[in-house]
Amino acid sequence: MTRLGSGGWCSPWEAGNKNLKRRRANHLVGVVKAQTTAVAAPGLKQATFQGKKVLRKGVVVITGASSGLGLAAAKALAEGGKWHVIMACRDFLKAEKAAQSVGLAKENYTIMHLDLASLDSVRQFVGSFWQSGRPLDALVCNAATYRPTARTPTFTADGYEMSVGVNHLAHFLLANLLLEDLKKSDYPSRRLIILGSITGIHT
Numbered sequence: 003m004t005r006l007g008s009g010g011w012c013s014p015w016e017a018g019n020k021n022l023k024r025r026r027a028n029h030l031v032g033v034v035k036a037q038t039t040a041v042a043a044p045g046l047k048q049a050t051f052q053g054k055k056v057l058r059k060g061v062v063v064i065t066g067a068s069s070g071l072g073l074a075a076a077k078a079l080a081e082g083g084k085w086h087v088i089m090a091c092r093d094f095l096k097a098e099k100a101a102q103s104v105g106l107a108k109e110n111y112t113i114m115h116l117d118l119a120s121l122d123s124v125r126q127f128v129g130s131f132w133q134s135g136r137p138l139d140a141l142v143c144n145a146a147t148y149r150p151t152a153r154t155p156t157f158t159a160d161g162y163e164m165s166v167g168v169n170h171l172a173h174f175l176l177a178n179l180l181l182e183d184l185k186k187s188d189y190p191s192r193r194l195i196i197l198g199s200i201t202g203i204h205t
């Protein structure tokens with residue numbers, strides 16, 4: 003982290019984010035809920051937000067939705083009928099096969115490329131998401147790499163140890179870049195969810 007003259011802190015990658023920092027007019031509608039529990043079904047029965055009815059589907063981005071908990075969450079949310087799932091995955095083909103393997107209906111999901119081992123890929127993902135014109139109602143930072151028995155470390159494109167770079171730094175950047183979009187959401191169940199493992203403290 004780099005200290006800014008103003009007294010704030012600036013992460014090393016923020017210098018590279020200037021192009022992405024252009025923002026649409028922000029109308030903050032309240033505080034984004036953050037939770038650190040495992041994926042839980044949001045309050046899908048809630049049909050109103052601050053007295054307003056929301057008639058559209060929510061849009062949720064799930065990182066690492068090609069297997070495990072991410073895929074299970076994608077399936078549960080898509081099948082509930084109230085969410086369109088953006089599967090943010092590094093391997094498009096694997097993600098497509100995974101979606102088909104659990105019977106996701108085409109209209110309920112979109113696969114977008116995101117390799118968390120590269121901060122540039124995070125920025126590109128966010129740029130593509132903004133270009134899609136979709137709102138963002140929930141972000142699930144789920145993807146992770148865990149190699150406790152590896153004899154030698156591996157590194158991200160930016161030179162960080164892989165699990166630190168993928169599990170933490172890339173998600174930190176992703177959440178930061180998308181936070182204003184989440185704040186603008188008028189969807190009842192908007193939230194930022196970060197998954198973690200107690201074993202992560204040993205990596």
Ligand SMILES: NC(=O)c1ccc[n+]([C@@H]2O[C@H](COP(=O)([O-])OP(=O)(O)OC[C@H]3O[C@@H](n4cnc5c(N)ncnc54)[C@H](OP(=O)(O)O)[C@@H]3O)[C@@H](O)[C@H]2O)c1
Nearest residue numbers: 066067068069070071092117118119144145146197198199
């Ligand atoms: N399973 C458990 O018992 C457990 C317990 C506690 C916490 N958690 C947490 O729950 C979350 C999911 O765990 P899981 O067991 O479901 O994991 P998993 O099945 O191993 O899935 C991990 C996902 O992360 C993706 N991923 C890995 N590196 C990536 C990268 N560089 N860029 C983009 N995506 C990447 C994988 O993509 P590929 O398919 O391309 O490899 C995969 O989709 C993790 O945050 C984990 O710490 C899990």
